[in-house]
Amino acid sequence: MTGAGLSSGGMLLLCFVSTAMCNIFAFTEEPLERVGKADGYCSRILRAQGTRKEGYNEFRLRVEGDPENYQPGSTYRVTLIATSPSYFRGFTLIALKEGREGDKDEDYAGNFQIIDEEETQFMTNCPPAVTESTPRRRTSIQVFWTAPPSGSGCVILKYVYLKQKESLYGDTTDKPLLDCCACGTAKYRVTFYGNWSEKIHPKDYPRRANHWSAIIGASHSKNYVLWEYGGFASEGVKQVAELGSPVKMEEEIRQKGDDVLTVIKMKAQWPAWQPLNVRAAPSAEFSVDRTRHLMSFLTMLGPSPDWNVGLSAEDLCTKECGWAQRVVQDMIPWDAGTDSGVTYESPNKPTVPQEKIRPLTSLDHPQSPFYDPEGGAITPVARVVVERIARKGEQCNIVPDNVDDIVADIAQEEKEEDDTPETCIYSNWSPWSACSSATCEKGKRMRQRMLKAQLDLSVPCPHTQDFEPCMGPGCSDEDASTCMMSEWITWSPCSVSCGMGTRSRERYVKQFPDDGSVCTLPTEETDNCVVNEDCSPSSCLVTEWGEWDVCSATCGLGMKRRERMVKIPPADGSICGAEVLEVEKCMMPECHTIPCMLTPWSDWSDCSVTCGKGLRTRQRMLKSPVELGECTEELEQVEKCMLPECPTDCVVSEWSEWSECNKSCGKGHMIRTRMVKLEPQFGGDPCPETIQRRKCKIRKCNRGQANSDEKKRRKEQREKRRSKQGRGEVTAEHPGCKMRPWSSWTECTKLCGGGIQERLMTVKLRFKIAQLPSCKDRKEIRACNVHPC
Numbered sequence: 001m002t003g004a005g006l007s008s009g010g011m012l013l014l015c016f017v018s019t020a021m022c023n024i025f026a027f028t029e030e031p032l033e034r035v036g037k038a039d040g041y042c043s044r045i046l047r048a049q050g051t052r053k054e055g056y057n058e059f060r061l062r063v064e065g066d067p068e069n070y071q072p073g074s075t076y077r078v079t080l081i082a083t084s085p086s087y088f089r090g091f092t093l094i095a096l097k098e099g100r101e102g103d104k105d106e107d108y109a110g111n112f113q114i115i116d117e118e119e120t121q122f123m124t125n126c127p128p129a130v131t132e133s134t135p136r137r138r139t140s141i142q143v144f145w146t147a148p149p150s151g152s153g154c155v156i157l158k159y160v161y162l163k164q165k166e167s168l169y170g171d172t173t174d175k176p177l178l179d180c181c182a183c184g185t186a187k188y189r190v191t192f193y194g195n196w197s198e199k200i201h202p203k204d205y206p207r208r209a210n211h212w213s214a215i216i217g218a219s220h221s222k223n224y225v226l227w228e229y230g231g232f233a234s235e236g237v238k239q240v241a242e243l244g245s246p247v248k249m250e251e252e253i254r255q256k257g258d259d260v261l262t263v264i265k266m267k268a269q270w271p272a273w274q275p276l277n278v279r280a281a282p283s284a285e286f287s288v289d290r291t292r293h294l295m296s297f298l299t300m301l302g303p304s305p306d307w308n309v310g311l312s313a314e315d316l317c318t319k320e321c322g323w324a325q326r327v328v329q330d331m332i333p334w335d336a337g338t339d340s341g342v343t344y345e346s347p348n349k350p351t352v353p354q355e356k357i358r359p360l361t362s363l364d365h366p367q368s369p370f371y372d373p374e375g376g377a378i379t380p381v382a383r384v385v386v387e388r389i390a391r392k393g394e395q396c397n398i399v400p401d402n403v404d405d406i407v408a409d410i411a412q413e414e415k416e417e418d419d420t421p422e423t424c425i426y427s428n429w430s431p432w433s434a435c436s437s438a439t440c441e442k443g444k445r446m447r448q449r450m451l452k453a454q455l456d457l458s459v460p461c462p463h464t465q466d467f468e469p470c471m472g473p474g475c476s477d478e479d480a481s482t483c484m485m486s487e488w489i490t491w492s493p494c495s496v497s498c499g500m501g502t503r504s505r506e507r508y509v510k511q512f513p514d515d516g517s518v519c520t521l522p523t524e525e526t527d528n529c530v531v532n533e534d535c536s537p538s539s540c541l542v543t544e545w546g547e548w549d550v551c552s553a554t555c556g557l558g559m560k561r562r563e564r565m566v567k568i569p570p571a572d573g574s575i576c577g578a579e580v581l582e583v584e585k586c587m588m589p590e591c592h593t594i595p596c597m598l599t600p601w602s603d604w605s606d607c608s609v610t611c612g613k614g615l616r617t618r619q620r621m622l623k624s625p626v627e628l629g630e631c632t633e634e635l636e637q638v639e640k641c642m643l644p645e646c647p648t649d650c651v652v653s654e655w656s657e658w659s660e661c662n663k664s665c666g667k668g669h670m671i672r673t674r675m676v677k678l679e680p681q682f683g684g685d686p687c688p689e690t691i692q693r694r695k696c697k698i699r700k701c702n703r704g705q706a707n708s709d710e711k712k713r714r715k716e717q718r719e720k721r722r723s724k725q726g727r728g729e730v731t732a733e734h735p736g737c738k739m740r741p742w743s744s745w746t747e748c749t750k751l752c753g754g755g756i757q758e759r760l761m762t763v764k765l766r767f768k769i770a771q772l773p774s775c776k777d778r779k780e781i782r783a784c785n786v787h788p789c
Helices: 041-047 235-243 247-254 403-410 705-727
Strands: 005-007 011-014 059-063 075-082 090-097 111-114 120-123 126-132 140-146 155-162 185-194 215-220 260-266 283-288 294-302 307-315 326-331 382-392 424-426 443-448 451-454 465-470 500-506 509-511 524-530 557-563 566-568 581-587 613-619 636-642 667-673 676-678 691-697 737-739 755-761 763-766 778-784
Touching (some): 185 294, 235 307, 260 294
Antiparallel strands (some): 059 075, 326 382, 500 524, 667 691
16 A cells, blocks of 8 residues: 655645546646536535645644555645745635545545544535634634544545635735625624734834824725725825825715615724723724625824725625624734835825835835834734624524524623713713714714713723614604705815815705705705815915814813824925924813722731731722812721740849859869849840869968968957857958948859859048048859759
């Protein structure tokens, strides 16, 4: 048994031959144009191949062990791998007998087995194929494949991958958009999270005027392309990318008629980044149906030459004939190809001829704020989240994605009661917008409010947009007019390039009165416009004013500001004199009306000491911002704490002087002592020794004389003591003093092992002739209880 294996961009060929080597090292690729609309779903997947580029080997298919043949009935691990830094979001994997088209069940070879249900699943409309469970960024997937029985011949493992809405082999011009097979309609909310900040993108970050322009987009059919990677920017895209103006783009969208279902609009963000607890992320709602199942939008990164971010033809229709539940996409900036600037605030430099829209890279130009000499990936500047919030009509996909879908499908879209928590401070609702329907078909209108303060970050604040059903003019019972008009078309450009001019806009009659009368409502209106007040050579062209910033105060009186940028400086090279900053006062709710909200007390801290008496503390935090007013509640408490007594070590005095030798001749000894000042307590260190001895020798004693001299000395001492006791006072030994008699000996400091006793003689009276050194108190010390213990 012999065989062969080949790795290629889109397939892997494995053979089983009983007698000879299978020597087929070939693969075929079919262009996208061959995908027929009448083919079965499996056939369309098999033929959905892009044009392979020479040397384009960022993806490969590998069979575990890289076998030279397959063993009939054996199971192999099959891995689809993307080489760093590449990745893919979706894929389809099919095992096909060589030479077969995949139109019949017997065309498929072997069986796949799912390893991880969170990563892979069998395709609903093409059961032999394996596909992704959820569309997300990934670099590899794994499945098991059991080889077919003997005699099946060569097998082609064929894969198709999808990389971030680009076509299969990086060719941005051939995008396979299959027809949507979903039923009914779906409603989505798109939320834009700007992540472009000085902290994350510090190089040359424009502190003064950073912002996101007003977001413009639509849900549309595959017959209309707002903008696409590798395509050329329209005039509307150019004005968004260079000026941040969505006016022309909205006009282009509305001119597409039935190819557009919903126009998507969100306000500009000044500055570009703020914490979500200060300002809610901008969002908008839109609908999709079977023919208009794509969503695109665009917003400018400002200031910049022509840089923008957005989604292009994001398909919300799934391969299983349902509606995608959630799409999350991180975005890097793209160049619209209309301006050749390389920094945020480069002067205008039109690109001639116009270039295609392309992603910025970290190797574009050394002066680029995203430049990285190592060619690393650009850190995303924004994230967009598209979430399904409702489905209407009969759905083909009868199996809900999860339990939350069931709840969402049957829940009411509107809530009559106000469930706003007390910790969320909002502005008043804005006036209702115009109805989304200009006919008597049911539409919706919207109103908005601003989240001014979130006093408790742990309690989420509800939506800032509200919707209600409505119908076009002339359809409501209380509307007396019977003449139905279209919406106003966008204002025309100003009639002058500088100074005061005029602009106009039009609308048309969509339905005349039934009685044949003439419509009296105006179909055209004009208005004054000012492009630049100064028309001299020193004048400059500026952008429109951005949105007002959030008020600087969350309660009481504050300030708010808005900015605009200089797009074209004065022709004479002078400094632009136009105002680029406006500041005005703003009033928020009275400060005292906002409660002082505190967190619960924390646990008590450990005692400040390890033994004895100490202190411990506990704290709580202010949940409402300090700017809302002074809070007089205490934020910290202190109390005493008591631990077991600390150990006390023994304390002794200094050593006394050495005593006189206890012998007048021969060998004797001297002693010195010290007193215990503090006994040890609570396990403290014990007392050291309190008496020390050392030998002494005055002179040699004469034999025979020593005993008599000793007896004589002792006799004299006894007589002196008797004499002192008899007289009661002693003065002979202390000329010039009268001394009190010796006190009694103190008790011995130890019962055994050698202790000490002492007695005192104190001065009673000093004569005038007394010498100070000869008239002083005396103390005698002697050893006692020297026997061993």
